[in-house]
Amino acid sequence: MKLHKMINLIRNENLKLSRRISTWLMFGVLILLVLAGALIIKANVTSASNKNWRSDLTKSNIYLEKQIKEGRFGQVDSMKREVEINNYRLAHNIPPINLNSLWGFVENLAGLISLIALFAIVMGGGMVANEFSSGTIKLLLIRPSKRWKILLSKYITVLSYILFMLVTLFAASFIIGGLFFSFNGATEPFIKNSGGVITQVNMIAHIASVYGYECVSLIMMVTLAFMISTVFRSSSLAIGIGVFLMFIGTILVRLLSQFDWSKYILFANTNLRQYTDGNPPVKGMTLSFSIIVLIAYFIIFTLISFVGFTKRDVAA
Numbered sequence: 001m002k003l004h005k006m007i008n009l010i011r012n013e014n015l016k017l018s019r020r021i022s023t024w025l026m027f028g029v030l031i032l033l034v035l036a037g038a039l040i041i042k043a044n045v046t047s048a049s050n051k052n053w054r055s056d057l058t059k060s061n062i063y064l065e066k067q068i069k070e071g072r073f074g075q076v077d078s079m080k081r082e083v084e085i086n087n088y089r090l091a092h093n094i095p096p097i098n099l100n101s102l103w104g105f106v107e108n109l110a111g112l113i114s115l116i117a118l119f120a121i122v123m124g125g126g127m128v129a130n131e132f133s134s135g136t137i138k139l140l141l142i143r144p145s146k147r148w149k150i151l152l153s154k155y156i157t158v159l160s161y162i163l164f165m166l167v168t169l170f171a172a173s174f175i176i177g178g179l180f181f182s183f184n185g186a187t188e189p190f191i192k193n194s195g196g197v198i199t200q201v202n203m204i205a206h207i208a209s210v211y212g213y214e215c216v217s218l219i220m221m222v223t224l225a226f227m228i229s230t231v232f233r234s235s236s237l238a239i240g241i242g243v244f245l246m247f248i249g250t251i252l253v254r255l256l257s258q259f260d261w262s263k264y265i266l267f268a269n270t271n272l273r274q275y276t277d278g279n280p281p282v283k284g285m286t287l288s289f290s291i292i293v294l295i296a297y298f299i300i301f302t303l304i305s306f307v308g309f310t311k312r313d314v315a316a
Helices: 002-018 021-044 053-070 076-092 102-127 129-134 137-141 147-181 203-232 235-256 260-264 287-311
Strands: 190-194 197-201
Touching: 002 021, 002 147, 021 102, 021 147, 053 076, 076 190, 076 197, 102 129, 102 147, 102 203, 102 235, 129 203, 129 235, 147 203, 147 287, 190 203, 197 203, 203 235, 203 287, 260 287
Parallel strands: none
Antiparallel strands: 190 197
């Protein structure tokens, strides 16, 4: 019975969300951007490189090996990994994933998750605050459900909105990418280099990992905006701070990376890919450290949200 009540609360929140024009407008913008991306790539990227990929990889290896010997750019490890992958492709006759291919297009369009994060901040920032501004919060709290359950249903609704947007992005990228660049090569593997060990990974699994890395920052920023919306009852404040921090966070970490304490800043830990594809901003940071920091921030954000909503006179 309790689960049934929670499901009803979530259903009601989703119904309210579906009635907003902005909700569907965001989905429309996302699909249009995927289509625009396909048109731009189709018009500007030629397929010549696909035919000469072996010679291109050989030339790339020569250039990379020269850079490795000179120790330029401070990315020696990543360049060595790239050379090893290129050699594996040449040895096993596996062409690289190009931008104008199905999976290349899908992977490249994963960058639109940043746009989904922006949409989700707008949605999460107004989820609670809009109830106060419209006065519907009093009607909402008349229900027999406990306050924490009402707030939880709103948070779950925001997460379900994010999930729906991610599924839409992947489906649109895959379908439009296939229509524009052909579905040939859909079974091609992704070549992964883990500590010098080269393995072939299913492309869907790889794309899922790309989405997963991007979602870490997305969920943390949405949870932050949701907390601000709940505590300060202001959607503009929640959205403004959320969007500002989303764009300035990485820059802030770079400016403060010389200080050891900067590793405790949220934005120094949201990019978990830095432990496989690059270097962490502060020396001594590890994957387990970042995960612990992220969990700590998540608990703090959610505790402040739920305590603030349940203890304060929200109906006033």
